[in-house]
Amino acid sequence: MVPPERRRRSTQRDIAQRAGVSQATVSLVISGGATSAQIAEPTRRAVLAAAEELGYAANVAARSLKGGRNRLLGLYTFESVFPTDQRDFYYPFLLGVEEETARQGYDLLLFCSGAARAERSIYAGGTNRLKIADGCVLLGRNVRREELSALVREDFPVVFVGRREVDGGELSYVAADYVAATAALVAQLARLGHRRILYLRAQEDGEPTRDRAEGYRRGLAEAGLAQDEALVRVLTDPAELTAERLAGWIDGLGSTAVLVEPTEDARLTGALAVLADTERVRFPADCSLALLGDPPGWTPEARDWTRFSLPRARMAGEAVRVLVELLDQDTPEPRRLTVPCAFVPGDSIGPARTRPVPFPLRPDGRPKP
Missing domain, CATH: 3.40.50.2300 (Response regulator)
Known part of the structure; x- marks a missing residue:
């Protein structure tokens, strides 16, 4: 994208010329003090309209x-x-x-x-x-x-x-490199023998989610793994991340590893805690699981999920x-x-296990009869 042409900052004189009033009148309106009440309402609106058109705001x-x-x-x-x-x-x-x-x-x-x-x-x-x-x-x-x-x-x-x-x-912005971090997690899983990696992405389509999705695709390509859209699922609500549903995705898609995009609240942390306590799906014995960012509200007493961590202070x-x-x-x-x-090794990924041949799933993630 070609950056817009830079222009000099507008002044109160520019506003006065645009609104057809004196510079003193502009100053009274912009200052917003008690004396600004002396200005007629139509004049005040004209000055403010001109200021908005010119992109002016007072720096008192x-x-x-x-x-x-x-x-x-x-x-x-x-x-x-x-x-x-x-x-x-x-x-x-x-x-x-x-x-x-x-x-x-x-x-x-x-x-x-x-x-x-x-x-x-x-x-x-x-x-x-x-x-x-x-x-x-x-x-x-x-x-x-x-x-x-x-x-x-x-x-x-x-x-x-x-x-x-x-x-x-x-x-202008300073951002976490979600693309490289996600690609690196895919590469780590590929080195451990994982060939079908399920990606549970957030429902929002903001820049962080798009960057993670790009990193996922880049990681697959660099590892020489085929991209299968069936392995990309939208996690509308972290409460959907139940052991039963995850087992259905794993068995039905032949996945041996799962990447999960964190949410901004504690719902994902709660769902992961429940998963860790069940024997239905064990990590990493049955399936490897890694988070694409820090789980909200994580403490050292909680499960040390494999993940990457955002350099927030930096x-x-x-x-x-x-x-x-x-x-x-x-x-x-x-x-x-x-x-x-920063990559956090955690304890939730390991070598891939041999999975059965995948069979079709229904939209809710459960196997078709």
Whole structure:
């Protein structure tokens, strides 16, 4: 994709010309202070409309400082991410952002919501609230794509923790290398003699799921294994991962190994705990099982599943470092960085067992009569 042409940042003078008002009027409207009530409502709407068209948002703090910098970085989360303890999924991300921000000599401002409602928005009242900071790190699963596109259009410096693609431009991000990590797990299973590897993917079709799927296909190709779409199943609900259903997939498809994409809640952890306690399917005696990421809420007391682990603290720290580099460039170009994942050997994979010839399955995963 060819990056959009860079343009200079719009000013209040540009807004005044577009709206047909004085620059002083624009300043009153943009400031939002008590004196802005003096402006007639049609004029105020015209100014805000012009500001939105030009991609302008006031940076009140930086405007008063020499050089236009206030040494303040933002962290915006699209959902609540405050951790309850150090095992929380988001805890390493927040720790990495905080440590690298301090190392770079900046202060950190947390943006959490523009209104008292569940759905968060960067553009409260049509204005980019993030611009009180020099730039911002973005974090979260349930993103608003239209707002990411708007940030790209107005050329505001942001870096997303995780790969995110948007329409109309390129977003800077730092992401885990799911493709290479998944391909490496497939390669490890192939070395252990596994030839039919079942892939249970998440129902969502976001970038992490697509990257894992690409890694699965790449791993099969590099190992010289045939790709069989019957071996790719969508796991709509982790509760579906019962011993009976998994046994049906294994026997019916002739699979000797299973790759499972983790979910964002504890349902998968619970389902895996039940599987580990049953004798219906034993890992790795009956079948090898590996996770494409960390199980949520995992503790050292839980089963040590074979998996790869996301470098969450490093990803967040690299996002801050990339953001500062963008701020130091006169004409910054989008940066896209991937960070390797760490292989965790665990105890749930082993040499492949000889499986019976597969027979047809019904859509629910059980054998056809």
